[in-house]
Amino acid sequence: MSFFCVRDDDASYFTSPADLELAWGWWPHVLTLGVIPFSVETRYLPLPGRDHALHQLGEAEFAVSGNDPLCEHLRKHPDKYALAMHGCTHRYKLHGDRLKAEYDSSDAAFLGRETRRGLEELQRCFGHTPKVFIPPDNAISRKGLEVVHGTGFSYVQTPFPLKPDSVRWFLDYAGALHSWGGRLRHRLRHKAVDLRVCGSISKGIGAAILVKFDDETLLRERLDLAVAQRWPITLATHYWEMADASYRRKFASLTDDLMGKGLKPASMETLYCAKDS
Numbered sequence: 001m002s003f004f005c006v007r008d009d010d011a012s013y014f015t016s017p018a019d020l021e022l023a024w025g026w027w028p029h030v031l032t033l034g035v036i037p038f039s040v041e042t043r044y045l046p047l048p049g050r051d052h053a054l055h056q057l058g059e060a061e062f063a064v065s066g067n068d069p070l071c072e073h074l075r076k077h078p079d080k081y082a083l084a085m086h087g088c089t090h091r092y093k094l095h096g097d098r099l100k101a102e103y104d105s106s107d108a109a110f111l112g113r114e115t116r117r118g119l120e121e122l123q124r125c126f127g128h129t130p131k132v133f134i135p136p137d138n139a140i141s142r143k144g145l146e147v148v149h150g151t152g153f154s155y156v157q158t159p160f161p162l163k164p165d166s167v168r169w170f171l172d173y174a175g176a177l178h179s180w181g182g183r184l185r186h187r188l189r190h191k192a193v194d195l196r197v198c199g200s201i202s203k204g205i206g207a208a209i210l211v212k213f214d215d216e217t218l219l220r221e222r223l224d225l226a227v228a229q230r231w232p233i234t235l236a237t238h239y240w241e242m243a244d245a246s247y248r249r250k251f252a253s254l255t256d257d258l259m260g261k262g263l264k265p266a267s268m269e270t271l272y273c274a275k276d277s
């Protein structure tokens with residue numbers, strides 16, 4: 001049986017149950033929510049090379065446990081909303097007109113502190129210890145990977161797919177390529193086989209296929225390749241993108257195609273963390 005998972009990032013103190021219902025009321029299967037334990041506020045700031053202009057740049061932190069309606073909603077529907085951790089605060093640092101993501105840091109003490117307190121907040125709030133970590137902005141340093149792995153997470157997902165399929169691939173994934181060598185060295189040195197880093201060509205190592213509808217033909221080519229190669233598939237989106245009805249229709253058509261090919265929706269923990277997968 002082949003599976004695929006749906007991943008939705010950025011659920012936080014600022015997310016309402018109505019936001020999630022608008023995005024996912026139509027989807028009768030499980031999806032994995034990347035929850036930010038202590039989100040900072042977003043600020044509007046258009047920057048070159050970014051596809052949206054709202055970034056987590058605030059100072060004050062807001063604990064997800066402070067949003068009772070959201071926490072209750074998620075606790076009530078564990079079969080629909082599987083939980084992953086999406087950073088701790090998701091806070092970006094601004095360097096000129098470039099953003100540095102939270103886990104794109106080499107400060108082990110900072111990373112360790114943030115990872116532990118984020119995990120504790122999710123445990124406190126949901127009574128569950130997630131095994132999947134989704135780095136904010138899909139960016140994580142070698143040190144970040146070591147820390148997250150050492151804290152007990154078994155799977156970190158990055159957007160780095162398995163094989164180049166076009167020249168465009170190198171342009172799309174230049175940022176991910178930059179730290180891939182370091183991550184691979186870490187994985188080999190620590191025999192961290194349970195920590196599945198996208199980008200390995202080894203069988204059984206997870207692949208992430210991100211949903212970007214700006215080039216739907218290329219997206220569908222990649223999905224077809226992944227299905228043919230039996231690579232694990234993640235369709236990644238955000239609930240605020242899914243608020244758009246035309247986006248939901250495209251997403252639904254994609255998931256219909258996958259299910260038509262015999263793939264079944266599963267949580268990221270089921271797909272990426274099962275010992276025998």
Ligand SMILES: [Zn+2]
Pocket residue numbers: 009010086090136137
């Ligand atoms: Zn995010």
